[in-house]
Amino acid sequence: MDLLNALVAFLNYVFVPGVAYGSQLALGALGVTLVYGILRFSNFAHGDTMAMGAMATVLMTWLFQSWGLTLGPLPTALLALPFGIAFAIGLLLFTDRAVYKFYRVKKAKPVILVIVSLGVTFIYNGVTRFIIGADDQSFFDGQRFIISARDFKAMTGLDEGLSFKTTQAITIVTAIIVVIALFWFLNKTRAGKSMRAYSDNEDLALLSGINPERVVMITWMIVATLATIAGVLYGLDKSFKPFTYFQLLLPIFASAIVGGLGNPIGAIAGGFVIAFSEVTITYAWKKILVYLMPENLEPSGLVQLLSTDYKFAVSFVILLIVLLFKPTGLFKGQSV
Amino acid sequence: MTTTLKNTLLFAGIAVLIIIVGIQQSWNSALLIISMGLISSIMALGVNLQWGFAGLFNVGIMGFVALGGLAAVLIGMPPTEGAFSAGGLGVVGALLLGAGTIIAAIQVMRRMQAGWLRSLVVILVLVAGFFLFRALLDPSVERIEEINPAQTGYLGGLGLPVLIAWPVGGLFAAAAAWLIGKTALGLRSDYLAIATLGIAEIIIAVLKNEDWLTRGVKNVIGVPRPVPFEIDLQNDPGFVERAAAFGMDPVEGSTLYVKILYILLFAAVLLILMWMAQRALHSPWGRMLRAIRDNEVAAEAMGKDVTARHLQVFILGSAICGIAGAMMTTMDGQLTPGTYQPLRFTFLIWVMVIVGGSGNNLGAVLGGFLIWFLWVQVEPMGLWLMNVITSGMAEGSALKEHLIESAAHMRLLTMGMVLLLVLRFSPRGLIPEK
Numbered sequence: 079m080d081l082l083n084a085l086v087a088f089l090n091y092v093f094v095p096g097v098a099y100g101s102q103l104a105l106g107a108l109g110v111t112l113v114y115g116i117l118r119f120s121n122f123a124h125g126d127t128m129a130m131g132a133m134a135t136v137l138m139t140w141l142f143q144s145w146g147l148t149l150g151p152l153p154t155a156l157l158a159l160p161f162g163i164a165f166a167i168g169l170l171l172f173t174d175r176a177v178y179k180f181y182r183v184k185k186a187k188p189v190i191l192v193i194v195s196l197g198v199t200f201i202y203n204g205v206t207r208f209i210i211g212a213d214d215q216s217f218f219d220g221q222r223f224i225i226s227a228r229d230f231k232a233m234t235g236l237d238e239g240l241s242f243k244t245t246q247a248i249t250i251v252t253a254i255i256v257v258i259a260l261f262w263f264l265n266k267t268r269a270g271k272s273m274r275a276y277s278d279n280e281d282l283a284l285l286s287g288i289n290p291e292r293v294v295m296i297t298w299m300i301v302a303t304l305a306t307i308a309g310v311l312y313g314l315d316k317s318f319k320p321f322t323y324f325q326l327l328l329p330i331f332a333s334a335i336v337g338g339l340g341n342p343i344g345a346i347a348g349g350f351v352i353a354f355s356e357v358t359i360t361y362a363w364k365k366i367l368v369y370l371m372p373e374n375l376e377p378s379g380l381v382q383l384l385s386t387d388y389k390f391a392v393s394f395v396i397l398l399i400v401l402l403f404k405p406t407g408l409f410k411g412q413s414v
Numbered sequence: 415m416t417t418t419l420k421n422t423l424l425f426a427g428i429a430v431l432i433i434i435v436g437i438q439q440s441w442n443s444a445l446l447i448i449s450m451g452l453i454s455s456i457m458a459l460g461v462n463l464q465w466g467f468a469g470l471f472n473v474g475i476m477g478f479v480a481l482g483g484l485a486a487v488l489i490g491m492p493p494t495e496g497a498f499s500a501g502g503l504g505v506v507g508a509l510l511l512g513a514g515t516i517i518a519a520i521q522v523m524r525r526m527q528a529g530w531l532r533s534l535v536v537i538l539v540l541v542a543g544f545f546l547f548r549a550l551l552d553p554s555v556e557r558i559e560e561i562n563p564a565q566t567g568y569l570g571g572l573g574l575p576v577l578i579a580w581p582v583g584g585l586f587a588a589a590a591a592w593l594i595g596k597t598a599l600g601l602r603s604d605y606l607a608i609a610t611l612g613i614a615e616i617i618i619a620v621l622k623n624e625d626w627l628t629r630g631v632k633n634v635i636g637v638p639r640p641v642p643f644e645i646d647l648q649n650d651p652g653f654v655e656r657a658a659a660f661g662m663d664p665v666e667g668s669t670l671y672v673k674i675l676y677i678l679l680f681a682a683v684l685l686i687l688m689w690m691a692q693r694a695l696h697s698p699w700g701r702m703l704r705a706i707r708d709n710e711v712a713a714e715a716m717g718k719d720v721t722a723r724h725l726q727v728f729i730l731g732s733a734i735c736g737i738a739g740a741m742m743t744t745m746d747g748q749l750t751p752g753t754y755q756p757l758r759f760t761f762l763i764w765v766m767v768i769v770g771g772s773g774n775n776l777g778a779v780l781g782g783f784l785i786w787f788l789w790v791q792v793e794p795m796g797l798w799l800m801n802v803i804t805s806g807m808a809e810g811s812a813l814k815e816h817l818i819e820s821a822a823h824m825r826l827l828t829m830g831m832v833l834l835l836v837l838r839f840s841p842r843g844l845i846p847e848k
Contacts, residue, residue, distance in 0.1 A: 120608065122473075180838060187603075189603045192604055193471065193837065194834065197833040197834040197837065200757065200826050200829060200830035201830035201834070203757075204827030205827065208824075327611065331608045383548075387622065390615045394609075394613070397608070401598055405601050405605075
């Protein structure tokens with residue numbers, strides 16, 4: 079019984095939140111890694127692209143809610159998501175035309191593009207705050223839990239409850255669908271193959287008649303889609319606040335680098351590595367250990383390795399370790 | 415037009431802008447712009463060393479500046495009574511133990527042969543060291559934070575003259591830069607950017623959460639000053655008399671006097687650093703750095719140690735940011751970890767360097783003054799603009815209120831636009847590199 083309680087507590091506090099957070103990071107890291115693979119620079123504006131896409135979705139959600147349009151138990155945001163994605167696609171294609179293209183044609187050094195993307199970050203950030211403000215915004219509606227802790231306790235008779243939030247379920251399901259769709263696109267379609275070819279060897283791809291501008295355009299469209307979905311899922315699961323998306327940059331980049339920049343499979347793996355490290359290291363294990371240890375050995379403290387305020391430190395340390403020992407990442411990325 | 419004439423005109427233009435502020439608003443705000451402009455120029459000088467000389471992209475300026483601020487507290491504040499005997503030794507011991515653990519792990523890495531056994535030993539050393547560290551640190555921290563938490567609850571500082579904190583702030587920043595540089599330099603250029611972004615966030619997190627060190631978000635106030643207090647001056651009959659001779663009341667006279675003293679101090683630091691940076695730029699070392707920046711492969715083929723030079727210049731530039739951070743905390747008289755924002759302390763400095771002219775020290779100083787001036791003045795200008803735009807709208811309409819409220823966010827937008835426009839149309843900046 080104690081063992082079961084410990085298992086349920088573990089699932090409730092570590093495993094389920096870790097999977098949901100990992101899915102969000104993986105989607106974010108996929109966007110970063112695609113930009114890196116095709117356009118060959120680290121896109122600092124990715125966090126704020128997520129914020130912009132999520133903001134458009136939030137505004138549409140509010141509009142639908144005011145019309146009384148809902149999805150019943152599911153959050154209305156899912157209905158608004160396509161509009162958010164369309165907005166983000168438009169935004170990124172416009173940014174590319176107005177900003178990045180100039181440097182691409184000039185074949186500027188990647189570090190210049192990184193600085194430019196930092197400028198774009200702040201413009202996006204300013205626009206987001208200008209339109210929706212800097213405060214927390216709630217846009218979740220529908221049914222809160224699939225299984226609530228109380229129902230679970232009543233069902234099983236255990237002391238520990240397992241709650242499974244709707245947003246967590248949606249996050250995981252959406253992430254799986256998106257990843258399958260992305261890999262199908264990259265491996266099976268002509269456009270996806272030309273993207274991979276361009277990423278592997280630009281000159282050879284150009285010689286084979288691949289139109290680079292078309293590849294870049296498709297990349298931005300996919301990146302906008304991924305960023306908006308990741309941003310909305312994160313916003314649904316936690317809450318929408320413009321500044322948190324800037325702070326998400328660090329774990330997202332850490333995920334992409336840990337997996338190997340430019341490698342999509344690596345980005346997904348990296349997302350889960352970072353998410354689970356963060357959750358396990360900042361979780362107070364006392365709750366679980368109480369069930370597992372004999373009574374006289376019960377821990378007195380919280381058995382928390384690091385306070386949750388240091389969750390960024392976790393991704394940072396993992397990043398440093400990977401840079402020190404395996405700069406190309408767990409899966410072979412392009413970068414040396 | 416010669417370069418000298420053009421540069422003189424540019425600086426004269428800024429002087430005119432500041433004088434206009436002095437006449438239109440108040441001389442106090444004009445002097446405040448000058449003193450913050452000086453500090454910003456020093457930060458820009460440090461970043462220019464990294465970016466302009468060596469092409470290194472540092473996105474963690476905020477962290478280095480904050481470390482300088484920490485130095486001001488640790489050096490300048492008086493020690494908390496009884497805190498050191500209560501837990502100080504424990505904390506110091508724990509920190510030494512932590513450092514020892516890492517050194518031990520590195521030694522194991524070096525001495526043992528690669529393989530699963532080595533990995534296992536390294537992990538064991540690190541895990542055991544971490545638990546020992548926490549076991550020693552936690553109770554000491556608890557004892558320190560128990561001492562009069564409303565007023566102190568932290569270790570306090572050494573109670574030394576606060577001016578000593580300025581070079582010490584540089585040393586702190588240099589140490590952090592060494593750690594980052596050692597890992598991220600020599601890899602792709604983007605990695606340094608990401609690593610510095612990370613260290614900045616972590617330094618701020620430490621300052622916010624380690625109450626025994628910095629009182630966290632409770633802020634340390636009353637950092638000692640290198641200049642007299644306004645109130646003392648106002649009570650000093652000699653000063654009141656001199657102020658009256660200038661035709662000023664003692665309150666205004668004392669605030670202006672204190673600000674001028676700060677400006678003289680800051681200007682002295684800026685001049686020294688500027689002289690050093692100019693010497694460095696024209697020395698063989700500076701030429702080597704620029705050669706590396708322009709063509710790493712060729713420089714390496716000539717036998718130059720690219721990574722070592724990068725590490726040097728990265729540490730030096732970060733140290734300058736640390737010095738500026740200590741100066742800023744000294745002038746504010748308080749350390750408020752909650753106010754360190756990447757926009758204000760990282761991005762703004764970047765705009766200064768790019769606008770002023772990367773690779774040119776004079777340009778960095780010009781950018782520091784110009785962008786700081788804009789930064790201070792954009793908000794009232796944005797508010798004015800919003801008022802003009804919304805003047806036709808009905809009073810009390812939701813859109814009008816929203817627009818006026820949002821004027822505060824104009825800064826982000828303006829600075830982002832300035833950066834992009836300069837990078838696109840005048841990438842060499844106002845005073846280009848020679």
